[in-house]
Amino acid sequence: MLTISQRGQQMPASPIRKLVPYAETAKKKGVKVYHLNIGQPDIETPKIALDAVRNFDFKVLEYSHSAGNESYRRKLADYYKKVGIDIDYQHIIITTGGSEAILFGFMSCLDAGDEVIIPEPFYANYNGFAVAAGVVVKPLTSYIENGFALPPVSEFEKLITPKTKGIVICNPNNPTGYLYSQEEMETLRQLVIKHNLYLFSDEAYRDFCYTGEHISALQLKGAENNVLMMDTISKRYSACGGRIGALVTRNQAVIDTAMKFAQARLSPPSFAQILGEAACDLPADYFNETKAEYLKRRDVLVDRLNRMPGVFCPNPGGAFYAMASLPVDDTDVFCQWLLESFSYNNQTLMLAPAGGFYGTKGLGKKEVRLAYVLNTDDLNRAMDCLEKALEQYPGKTN
Amino acid sequence: MLTISQRGQQMPASPIRKLVPYAETAKKKGVKVYHLNIGQPDIETPKIALDAVRNFDFKVLEYSHSAGNESYRRKLADYYKKVGIDIDYQHIIITTGGSEAILFGFMSCLDAGDEVIIPEPFYANYNGFAVAAGVVVKPLTSYIENGFALPPVSEFEKLITPKTKGIVICNPNNPTGYLYSQEEMETLRQLVIKHNLYLFSDEAYRDFCYTGEHISALQLKGAENNVLMMDTISKRYSACGGRIGALVTRNQAVIDTAMKFAQARLSPPSFAQILGEAACDLPADYFNETKAEYLKRRDVLVDRLNRMPGVFCPNPGGAFYAMASLPVDDTDVFCQWLLESFSYNNQTLMLAPAGGFYGTKGLGKKEVRLAYVLNTDDLNRAMDCLEKALEQYPGKTN
Numbered sequence: 176m177l178t179i180s181q182r183g184q185q186m187p188a189s190p191i192r193k194l195v196p197y198a199e200t201a202k203k204k205g206v207k208v209y210h211l212n213i214g215q216p217d218i219e220t221p222k223i224a225l226d227a228v229r230n231f232d233f234k235v236l237e238y239s240h241s242a243g244n245e246s247y248r249r250k251l252a253d254y255y256k257k258v259g260i261d262i263d264y265q266h267i268i269i270t271t272g273g274s275e276a277i278l279f280g281f282m283s284c285l286d287a288g289d290e291v292i293i294p295e296p297f298y299a300n301y302n303g304f305a306v307a308a309g310v311v312v313k314p315l316t317s318y319i320e321n322g323f324a325l326p327p328v329s330e331f332e333k334l335i336t337p338k339t340k341g342i343v344i345c346n347p348n349n350p351t352g353y354l355y356s357q358e359e360m361e362t363l364r365q366l367v368i369k370h371n372l373y374l375f376s377d378e379a380y381r382d383f384c385y386t387g388e389h390i391s392a393l394q395l396k397g398a399e400n401n402v403l404m405m406d407t408i409s410k411r412y413s414a415c416g417g418r419i420g421a422l423v424t425r426n427q428a429v430i431d432t433a434m435k436f437a438q439a440r441l442s443p444p445s446f447a448q449i450l451g452e453a454a455c456d457l458p459a460d461y462f463n464e465t466k467a468e469y470l471k472r473r474d475v476l477v478d479r480l481n482r483m484p485g486v487f488c489p490n491p492g493g494a495f496y497a498m499a500s501l502p503v504d505d506t507d508v509f510c511q512w513l514l515e516s517f518s519y520n521n522q523t524l525m526l527a528p529a530g531g532f533y534g535t536k537g538l539g540k541k542e543v544r545l546a547y548v549l550n551t552d553d554l555n556r557a558m559d560c561l562e563k564a565l566e567q568y569p570g571k572t573n
Numbered sequence: 574m575l576t577i578s579q580r581g582q583q584m585p586a587s588p589i590r591k592l593v594p595y596a597e598t599a600k601k602k603g604v605k606v607y608h609l610n611i612g613q614p615d616i617e618t619p620k621i622a623l624d625a626v627r628n629f630d631f632k633v634l635e636y637s638h639s640a641g642n643e644s645y646r647r648k649l650a651d652y653y654k655k656v657g658i659d660i661d662y663q664h665i666i667i668t669t670g671g672s673e674a675i676l677f678g679f680m681s682c683l684d685a686g687d688e689v690i691i692p693e694p695f696y697a698n699y700n701g702f703a704v705a706a707g708v709v710v711k712p713l714t715s716y717i718e719n720g721f722a723l724p725p726v727s728e729f730e731k732l733i734t735p736k737t738k739g740i741v742i743c744n745p746n747n748p749t750g751y752l753y754s755q756e757e758m759e760t761l762r763q764l765v766i767k768h769n770l771y772l773f774s775d776e777a778y779r780d781f782c783y784t785g786e787h788i789s790a791l792q793l794k795g796a797e798n799n800v801l802m803m804d805t806i807s808k809r810y811s812a813c814g815g816r817i818g819a820l821v822t823r824n825q826a827v828i829d830t831a832m833k834f835a836q837a838r839l840s841p842p843s844f845a846q847i848l849g850e851a852a853c854d855l856p857a858d859y860f861n862e863t864k865a866e867y868l869k870r871r872d873v874l875v876d877r878l879n880r881m882p883g884v885f886c887p888n889p890g891g892a893f894y895a896m897a898s899l900p901v902d903d904t905d906v907f908c909q910w911l912l913e914s915f916s917y918n919n920q921t922l923m924l925a926p927a928g929g930f931y932g933t934k935g936l937g938k939k940e941v942r943l944a945y946v947l948n949t950d951d952l953n954r955a956m957d958c959l960e961k962a963l964e965q966y967p968g969k970t971n
Contacts, residue, residue, distance in 0.1 A: 177769055177798055183681040183830035189639075192836065220634045228844065229627050236618045236814040236848070241587075271669050271816065274838040282705055283581040287685055303837025307680055309707065371575055400575055416634040416843030418669065418816075432581035438590065439701025440672040445814030446626065446844035450634070 190531020197514035209557035227453030243269020250455035273407030273420035296532035314534025322489035323351035341373035352491020380494035417447025472547040479558035504570035588929020595912035607955035625851030641667020648853035671805030671818035694930035712932025720887035721749035739771035750889020778892035815845025870945040877956035902968035
């Protein structure tokens with residue numbers, strides 16, 4: 176019989192996807208749905224970067240270099256220098272989105288059966304890349320009560336086995352918005368050096384920090400060979416559809432190996448490399464405006480949430496996500512109910528139930544992730560809906 | 574110790590890459606190098622398709638649907654209809670190049686340790702995707718003497734074990750240019766049905782057939798669940814840098830599984846989907862001109878090669894590659910010598926030694942792959958060089 180592979184069966188479906196049909200049905204009924212469920216920013220892609228694509232002057236859309244255009248890699252190295260990361264362009268491989276950087280990192284460093292520790296809740300797609308690579312994810316729970324701070328070293332060490340090859344972090348974090356402190360990064364530095372682990376650091380949201388400085392894993396002294404940094408232009412320049420990311424590491428053996436995976440898929444997309452390169456020329460104050468906008472939204476969202484009875488939302492230090500615990504029986508059921516059975520002034524909202532962001536089954540049942548990628552007027556309207564919904568929801572717990 | 578993964582170590586380097594430094598050195602010495610080593614067409618990307626990208630009117634470069642834009646998938650289904658393949662757009666997933674279609678196909682259908690049979694010589698990057706997926710490639714030798722025709726069924730059956738899950742073909746073939754006949758496709762149809770195997774059919778060069786009609790694996794009646802077709806716009810529209818391909822199968826379980834891999838990487842590149850969609854509107858005679866050009870080049874190349882003493886080049890039926898056997902000791906050495914130690918009128922040529930296209934070690938030592946992606950004047954000049962080189966090469970065998 177023709178069979179689907181084991182890994183294909185294990186491959187998790189998107190935790191958000193199952194709600195999509197309910198959102199579509201609501202829209203067909205004429206209900207306005209506020210999407211707080213996805214990380215698709217509404218911020219405009221910088222015009223200078225879009226124009227660079229419009230003005231391309233080649234006649235043949237050729238393969239680029241497998242590592243990406245050298246001119247772009249050099250400009251990207253300049254960008255990193257500006258944010259305090261000293262890196263040679265030869266230690267950068269341009270990837271097809273941050274996604275491919277994660278895949279190349281896992282494929283180059285990990286074999287089937289190897290283990291990585293990931294503080295949970297975590298970006299659900301890490302599961303997908305782990306399944307593709309046959310890698311076993313060992314989740315280490317962080318807690319909403321302290322805003323999802325890094326779990327203590329002793330908890331990491333309990334999970335370390337001879338099969339443990341790495342730790343995966345996302346900083347600032349998706350889905351929690353948590354920004355790791357200097358001390359936490361130092362803890363991780365000592366941990367990966369002591370146990371000879373790779374540190375896979377997803378820094379997709381580096382440019383959106385509100386409560387402190389971003390410490391890149393690439394800045395950890397003495398851990399140069401341990402650290403692989405995964406980056407993307409998707410959020411930085413609101414260029415999600417470009418599919419341009421980067422794998423950055425000073426570990427030459429890893430770069431050499433990742434290059435073989437890069438060569439097998441020939442090259443990253445050409446058009447959005449032009450966009451990424453042009454965006455490197457944006458003035459330093461470009462992010463100020465975007466950051467100010469996100470900060471305003473965060474403040475509205477967190478304030479509104481914490482005013483609702485029984486709701487708790489720790490203040491996120493970065494990215495554009497917040498996690499909140501709600502006074503409901505099960506956020507999977509609640510989020511579906513919001514779309515299927517609720518509306519207020521003919522409006523409702525779509526949230527991401529947090530269960531899909533936990534590796535440990537059963538956790539996150541009272542939590543949701545909210546992406547503040549809407550303007551404050553819409554956010555306020557969405558919060559009005561949530562407030563009313565929590566009053567009416569039959570599965571309310573307090 | 575921090576170690577590179579086993580699969581990372583097994584991952585083959587590009588068989589052509591090792592010659593690149595020699596080509597660069599030759600160029601630095603002022604020698605003109607004719608590149609017959611790569612499949613990067615010089616044909617212009619259709620202006621209508623490039624203009625569609627230039628004229629995009631969005632302000633936010635958003636993620637597309639994980640399966641690709643529905644409008645593009647519908648247009649692509651129309652294109653398939655025009656070439657005799659009746660397929661619903663829901664059986665198409667737009668991928669990041671044909672490369673990702675191969676990866677998704679392998680990941681969805683095959684587990685680590687599973688085997689696939691591939692007639693050799695074959696596209697070297699299949700090895701890379703096989704290593705990434707932990708899949709074992711069982712090469713089945715085809716021979717230059719009969720133009721690399723499909724090996725007989727009995728030879729396939731000798732290789733089939735309980736671990737065999739599929740057969741991979743490329744039609745028309747890279748690197749041989751061989752176009753499978755109706756009879757050969759019928760043989761494959763019966764074989765995969767009899768043994769419950771997947772048929773992974775790479776049809777990147779479908780639009781470039783010179784000696785007969787292209788039979789798509791998707792046209793094989795009764796094998797609907799067996800066939801996965803991998804496609805790309807890279808060669809069809811000379812749009813290699815766009816990184817847009819497609820995985821097409823009527824097997825619903827495979828589509829559902831591949832969609833989970835597609836969701837994990839979020840979406841295919843947006844810009845080149847615009848290009849691909851616009852290209853679907855090209856008039857039916859668009860390919861006539863391109864095909865006529867390739868045909869002219871093929872005829873020049875094959876004629877010139879077969880006039881050289883000791884050289885044999887079967888006439889390829891499709892794609893834009895030819896394989897030739899040369900009267901030399903080792904084409905790895907010869908191809909390096911061409912770049913390092915030879916020039917004629919201050920010119921030389923770069924060829925791909927065929928060894929890297931064989932899974933069986935030691936085969937292909939007298940063969941090279943030539944891509945006829947240069948205009949006929951340049952091709953003739955490159956052949957002048959080859960002719961002189963074969964006279965002078967110290968490792969000549971007859």
